[in-house]
Amino acid sequence: xxxxxxxxxxxxxxxxxxxxxxxxxxxxxxxxxxxxxxxxxxxxxxxxxxxxxxxxxxxxxxxxxxxxxxxxxxxxxxxxxxxxxxxxxxxxxxxxxxxxxxxxxxxxxxxxxxxxxxxxxxxxxxxxxxxxxxxx
Amino acid sequence: xxxxxxxxxxxxxxxxxxxxxxxxxxxxxxxxxxxxxxxxxxxxxxxxxxxxxxxxxxxxxxxxxxxxxxxxxxxxxxxxxxxxxxxxxxxxxxxxxxxxxxxxxxxxxxxxxxxxxxxxxxxxxxxxxxxxxxxxxxxxxxxxxxxxxxxxxxxxxxxxxxxxxxxxxxxxxxxxxxxxxxxxxxxxxxxxxxxxxxxxxxxxxxxxxxxxxxxxxxxxxxxxxxxxxxxxxxxxxxxxxxxxxxxxxxxxxxxxxxxxxxxxxxxxxxxxxxxxxxxxxxxxxxxxxxxxxxxxxxxxxxxxxxxxxxxxxxxxxxxxxxxxxxxxxxxxxxxxxxxxxxxxxxxxxxxxxxxxxxxxxxxxxxxxxxxxxxxxxxxxxxxxxxxxxxxxxxxxxxxxxxxxxxxxxxxxxxxxxxxxxxxxxxxxxxxxxxxxxxxxxxxxxxxxxxxxxxxxxxxxxxxxxxxxxxxxxxxxxxxxxxxxxxxxxxxxxxxxxxxxxxxxxxxxxxxxxxxxxxxxxxxxxxxxxxxxxxxxxxxxxxxxxxxxxxxxxxxxxxxxxxxxxxxxxxxxxxxxxxxxx
Numbered sequence: 042x043x044x045x046x047x048x049x050x051x052x053x054x055x056x057x058x059x060x061x062x063x064x065x066x067x068x069x070x071x072x073x074x075x076x077x078x079x080x081x082x083x084x085x086x087x088x089x090x091x092x093x094x095x096x097x098x099x100x101x102x103x104x105x106x107x108x109x110x111x112x113x114x115x116x117x118x119x120x121x122x123x124x125x126x127x128x129x130x131x132x133x134x135x136x137x138x139x140x141x142x143x144x145x146x147x148x149x150x151x152x153x154x155x156x157x158x159x160x161x162x163x164x165x166x167x168x169x170x171x172x173x174x175x176x177x
Numbered sequence: 178x179x180x181x182x183x184x185x186x187x188x189x190x191x192x193x194x195x196x197x198x199x200x201x202x203x204x205x206x207x208x209x210x211x212x213x214x215x216x217x218x219x220x221x222x223x224x225x226x227x228x229x230x231x232x233x234x235x236x237x238x239x240x241x242x243x244x245x246x247x248x249x250x251x252x253x254x255x256x257x258x259x260x261x262x263x264x265x266x267x268x269x270x271x272x273x274x275x276x277x278x279x280x281x282x283x284x285x286x287x288x289x290x291x292x293x294x295x296x297x298x299x300x301x302x303x304x305x306x307x308x309x310x311x312x313x314x315x316x317x318x319x320x321x322x323x324x325x326x327x328x329x330x331x332x333x334x335x336x337x338x339x340x341x342x343x344x345x346x347x348x349x350x351x352x353x354x355x356x357x358x359x360x361x362x363x364x365x366x367x368x369x370x371x372x373x374x375x376x377x378x379x380x381x382x383x384x385x386x387x388x389x390x391x392x393x394x395x396x397x398x399x400x401x402x403x404x405x406x407x408x409x410x411x412x413x414x415x416x417x418x419x420x421x422x423x424x425x426x427x428x429x430x431x432x433x434x435x436x437x438x439x440x441x442x443x444x445x446x447x448x449x450x451x452x453x454x455x456x457x458x459x460x461x462x463x464x465x466x467x468x469x470x471x472x473x474x475x476x477x478x479x480x481x482x483x484x485x486x487x488x489x490x491x492x493x494x495x496x497x498x499x500x501x502x503x504x505x506x507x508x509x510x511x512x513x514x515x516x517x518x519x520x521x522x523x524x525x526x527x528x529x530x531x532x533x534x535x536x537x538x539x540x541x542x543x544x545x546x547x548x549x550x551x552x553x554x555x556x557x558x559x560x561x562x563x564x565x566x567x568x569x570x571x572x573x574x575x576x577x578x579x580x581x582x583x584x585x586x587x588x589x590x591x592x593x594x595x596x597x598x599x600x601x602x603x604x605x606x607x608x609x610x611x612x613x614x615x616x617x618x619x620x621x622x623x624x625x626x627x628x629x630x631x632x633x634x635x636x637x638x639x640x641x642x643x644x645x646x647x648x649x650x651x652x653x654x655x656x657x658x659x660x661x662x663x664x665x666x667x668x669x670x671x672x673x674x675x676x677x678x679x680x681x682x683x684x685x686x687x688x689x690x691x692x693x694x695x696x697x698x699x700x701x702x703x704x705x706x707x708x709x710x711x712x713x714x715x716x717x718x719x720x721x722x723x724x725x726x727x728x729x730x731x732x733x734x735x736x737x738x739x740x741x742x743x744x745x746x747x748x749x750x751x752x753x754x755x756x757x758x
Binding site for chain 2: 051053075076077106108111113117134137139140145146149150160166167
C-alpha cells in the first residue's frame with residue numbers, strides 16, 4: 042500500500058449516496074448520512090478528481106461545486122477540476138448540482154489555480170452565479 | 178392618488194398628506210432614506226423624540242410583478258447610530274401599497290406610558306389601546322390580533338425586546354400563515370417603535386384602490402421577462418437550490434470554503450456544519466414527515482419560495498424559517514451543531530422579537546467571554562427565554578447587542594462594523610464580503626452588495642474581480658442593491674438577473690411600466706447612487722468618518738483557520754469605494 046495516499050472526501054446533498062457504493066477496499070473510514078457523507082479514502086498516488094469521481098461512480102451531471110482544500114475548484118458548467126491531481130492529506134468537497142455559491146458571497150474567496158485561470162480567460166471574468174444554460 | 182400617512186405619537190394623531198412631487202418616483206429604501214435625510218436630525222438620539230420610523234412598500238409592491246412583497250423600514254439605528262433600512266417580505270407591505278399608502282412616517286414621543294396600535298383601512302387610520310398585548314409571547318399573542326382584526330389583516334408588531342428598547346429588537350410582520358415570523362430584524366428598529374409606544378400597525382386593504390400602473394402593456398412585458406428569468410435560473414427556479422434547501426443551501430459551501438465563522442469568528446470551518454445545513458433540514462424533514470417537503474413563499478406572489486419549516490421528532494412544526502444566517506448565528510457561531518436546538522433558539526428570537534443575526538453574535542461573544550462553554554445550547558436558551566424575556570440585568574446587557582456585550586465583559590473580539598454584528602461570511606476568507614461589510618451605510622450587512630447584469634456593472638469602466646483595486650466593483654454592487662431595495666423586489670431576483678439579461682430588462686420595464694418613466698440600465702446605477710448619497714450624507718452628519726469603514730482590528734492580526742489568513746485589504750481600497758477617486 043506504499044503507493045497509496047489518504048484523501049478526505051465530503052459529499053453534500055443527494056450525491057452523498059455515492060459514498061455508500063464505493064469499493065470497500067478504498068475506504069479507510071466513512072460516515073454516510075442522507076444529507077452528507079464524510080469519507081477517508083485510500084487512493085493510488087497521482088489520482089485526479091476524475092479518478093475519484095469514477096471510484097464514486099458519481100455522474101458528472103449530478104456534480105455541482107468542487108472544493109479542494111477549501112479552494113473553489115469547479116462550478117456547474119466550469120469543470121476545471123477534472124485533471125487536478127490530489128495529494129496525501131487533501132480535503133475534497135463535492136456538492137450536488139442544486140447547491141449554489143452566488144458571486145457576491147464568493148468574491149475574494151480562495152480559488153484553485155485552474156479555476157482562477159479559467160475565470161481570467163472568460164469575458165465575464167467569472168462573476169456569474171451559474172454557468173449552466175437555463176432550462177427550457 | 179397615493180398618500181403619505183403621518184403618525185404623531187406625541188398627540189396620537191394620524192393624518193394623510195399628499196406625496197410631494199420629489200417623492201413621486203421613490204419607494205422602498207429610496208423613500209425611507211430620503212425622508213430620513215430630509216426630516217431627521219442625524220445627531221438625534223435614536224430613542225428620543227426627534228427620530229422617526231418610516232415604513233415604505235417598494236415601487237412594485239402590491240402589483241402582480243413576481244416576488245415584490247418587500248417593505249422597507251427606516252430610522253436612525255439605536256444599534257449603529259447610522260441611518261438604517263431593514264426590509265422584510267410580508268403581505269403587510271402589499272396591503273399598505275394597495276391602500277394607496279406610499280409611506281407611514283411615525284414621529285414624536287408619547288407623554289405617558291402605555292402601548293398603542295394603529296389600524297389602517299380604506300376608511301383611514303385609528304389608534305387602539307394595546308396594553309393588553311404587551312409583555313406577551315408573540316406566538317401566544319398573535320392569534321388574538323387576527324381574531325380581533327380578521328385573518329386577512331396584516332400585522333406589524335414588536336416583542337418584549339422592542340418594548341424594553343433593546344438594540345437587537347426587530348420589527349415583526351406576519352407571514353402567509355399569520356405566524357409572527359417575518360422580520361425587519363437588523364439595526365434595532367424594534368426599539369425605535371418601543372420608544373414611541375407603538376406596539377402595532379394593523380393593515381387591511383379590503384376595497385382599497387390598488388396600485389396604479391401607468392403603462393400596463395410595458396409593465397406586463399417586464400414582469401413576464403422577470404418571471405421567466407426566475408423560473409428558469411438554477412438558483413431561483415421551482416425545486417432549484419433555494420426552493421429545495423432554502424438559504425441554508427450555503428452552509429456546506431461556505432463551510433467547505435473555510436469562510437463559515439465558527440465559535441465567535443475563531444475558525445472558518447465548523448465540524449458539525451453539515452448537520453445544520455439546508456440539505457440536513459430537507460432530509461431531516463423527509464425522515465420525520467415521511468415525504469419530501471419543498472419550501473414555501475414568505476409572502477404572496479413570490480415564485481422563488483425559499484422559506485422552510487423545521488419539524489420536531491413527532492412531526493409537529495417547530496419553527497419557520499431556518500435561514501442560512503440563523504442556522505449559522507445560533508449554530509456554528511455558538512458551537513451548536515444540532516437543528517433542534519437551533520430551531521428552538523430561532524423560535525425564541527421570533528417569540529421575543531429579536532434579530533437572529535445579532536442574537537447569535539451576542540451569544541457567541543458571551544460564550545467567548547467565558548459566560549458559558551461554546552456548544553452549551555441549554556444556557557443559550559436560558560439567556561433568551563429567561564434573561565431577555567424577563568429583562569434581568571444580564572438580559573439587558575445581551576439585549577444591547579454584540580459590541581455592548583463584548584465591552585461589558587472586556588472582550589476585544591467583537592465581530593462588528595459600526596456596532597452591528599456580522600452575518601455568516603468571514604471577511605478574512607471572503608474578502609469581497611468584508612469590503613461590503615466595511616463600507617455599507619448600514620454597518621456589517623450581507624445584503625448591501627448584490628450584483629446585477631455584468632453589462633450594467635461595466636458602466637464607468639471595465640470590471641474585473643481579479644483587479645487589485647476592487648473598489649469600483651463594490652461600488653456597483655452597492656448601487657444596484659440600493660435600486661433593488663427600492664423596487665420592492667426581493668434581493669434574490671439578483672441571482673437570476675445577473676445571469677439572464679432578459680430578466681434585468683424585465684426589472685427596468687416593470688418600473689417604467691408602473692411609473693411611466695423611461696429609465697435605462699444607466700438609471701439603475703444612478704438612482705442607486707442617489708440613495709447611497711443621502712445615506713452617506715446622513716452618516717457623515719451623524720459623525721461617521723472613513724475610520725468607521727473598517728473591519729474589527731482582531732481580524733487584522735488573528736489568522737483564521739483553515740486558510741490561516743488575516744484581513745489584508747488596504748484601507749485606501751475601502752476609502753476609494755465612496756471616495757472622490
